[in-house]
Amino acid sequence: MGNQKLYKGSLQTIILQLLASNEKMYGYEITQKVKELTKGELNITEGALYPALHKLEADGLLDVEVANVGNRLRKYYKLTENGSKETANKVSEMQEFLRTMQHLVNPKFSLE
Amino acid sequence: MKLTQTHIENLYEFTRKHFVYHYDVQTELVDHLANDIEEIWLENPHLSFEDARDKSFKKFGIFGFMDVIEAKQKQMNKRYWNIQLRFVKEWFTMPKLLTTILIFFGIYSLLQIKYSEFYIIGALLIAVLFEMMYLYKDRKAQKQKAEKKEKIFLLEEIIGQTKGGVVSIGFVNIFNSVRFTKIEFSSLESHWLILIAFCTTVLIILFYVTSYVIPSKSKELLQETYPEYKMVKNV
Structure with missing residues (x-):
């Protein structure tokens, strides 16, 4: 498992990007999907995921939907119109960040 | 193995015992714990419900549900202000x-x-x-x-x-x-x-x-x- 601290600042971008490609997801599904996509490298903790989801909801980037699944209720998150715009911004910010980091840590073998 | 209605009620009670008093916050946590318990049972089918539940709860860290409650409170205060x-x-x-x-x-x-x-x-x-x-x-x-x-x-x-x-x-x-x-x-x-x-x-x-x-x-x-x-x- 990599250094989780390095991923911490990117949690919101990860959530938004996942929702952009999956329409709607519930909390547990997000943690499992991240684990699957990163082959266990990134493990989003429960204590970090829900506060991040609630913050994004408060900022008007996410909308919620509730469905009855068998014997319990499930809360799904999906992007609002603003959320979709913000995803694009955050992803390009992230790419810019990755390029900068690449220059810094590996100046000889730049991607460009 | 799937959770029964009694298990779900037990999970609601469990969140209440861990200082989550509001139904909306409880519901999300109950679904999360339920999913995780079912996943834990796939790997370890002989584990009791209580042990699987406690194992799942530990993943929330030493502060338990506190961070979740705090974030939810902030979000709702913002909503109320609007x-x-x-x-x-x-x-x-x-x-x-x-x-x-x-x-x-x-x-x-x-x-x-x-x-x-x-x-x-x-x-x-x-x-x-x-x-x-x-x-x-x-x-x-x-x-x-x-x-x-x-x-x-x-x-x-x-x-x-x-x-x-x-x-x-x-x-x-x-x-x-x-x-x-x-x-x-x-x-x-x-x-x-x-x-x-x-x-x-x-x-x-x-x-x-x-x-x-x-x-x-x-x-x-x-x-x-x-x-x-x-x-x-x-x-």
């Missing part, structure tokens, strides 16, 4: 704007009367007494709900609490500042009177909105906020 703004704004557009102007001029004229501060203290005292009465009734109803273990939503509680909080703190503060500064309003220059009258008007509207308008519309507001509200309250 609701307040929405209703207060109504008083600055027609037709309610006329009432606002009337209140403003009423206060402005009152301030120019000699010894107006005593009238203000008197009016505030009466208002505080009425508020205390309402507050007492409200708290009693809330307590009964909690005792009956009724499903209380976070926004529902914020609506009730803010009603008591804003009104009592606001009134007591105004009461004290009028009482102790010993300002004779009638001797102040008119631009000060306009400012005081404007601030008081906004405060009165805010009191009215948080104490009467929002509580009277709480059902609609809760339905708008929680998609599950209709499902669980059967309204």
Whole structure:
């Protein structure tokens, strides 16, 4: 498992990007999907995921939907119109960040 | 293996024991724990429900559900603030704007009367007494709900609490500042009177909105906020 601290600042971008490609997801599904996509490298903790989801909801980037699944209720998150715009911004910010980091840590073998 | 209804009820009780008192927050956590327990059982089918539940809970870290509760509280406070703004704004557009102007001029004229501060203290005292009465009734109803273990939503509680909080703190503060500064309003220059009258008007509207308008519309507001509200309250 990599250094989780390095991923911490990117949690919101990860959530938004996942929702952009999956329409709607519930909390547990997000943690499992991240684990699957990163082959266990990134493990989003429960204590970090829900506060991040609630913050994004408060900022008007996410909308919620509730469905009855068998014997319990499930809360799904999906992007609002603003959320979709913000995803694009955050992803390009992230790419810019990755390029900068690449220059810094590996100046000889730049991607460009 | 899938969780039964009894397991789900046990999980609701478990979240309550870990200081999650609101149904909306509980529901999300219960679904999360339930999914995780079912996943744990796939790997280790012989584990008891309680052990699997505790194993899942440990993943929330040493603070348990605290971070989740805190974030939810912040989100709901923000939502409540936006609701307040929405209703207060109504008083600055027609037709309610006329009432606002009337209140403003009423206060402005009152301030120019000699010894107006005593009238203000008197009016505030009466208002505080009425508020205390309402507050007492409200708290009693809330307590009964909690005792009956009724499903209380976070926004529902914020609506009730803010009603008591804003009104009592606001009134007591105004009461004290009028009482102790010993300002004779009638001797102040008119631009000060306009400012005081404007601030008081906004405060009165805010009191009215948080104490009467929002509580009277709480059902609609809760339905708008929680998609599950209709499902669980059967309204």
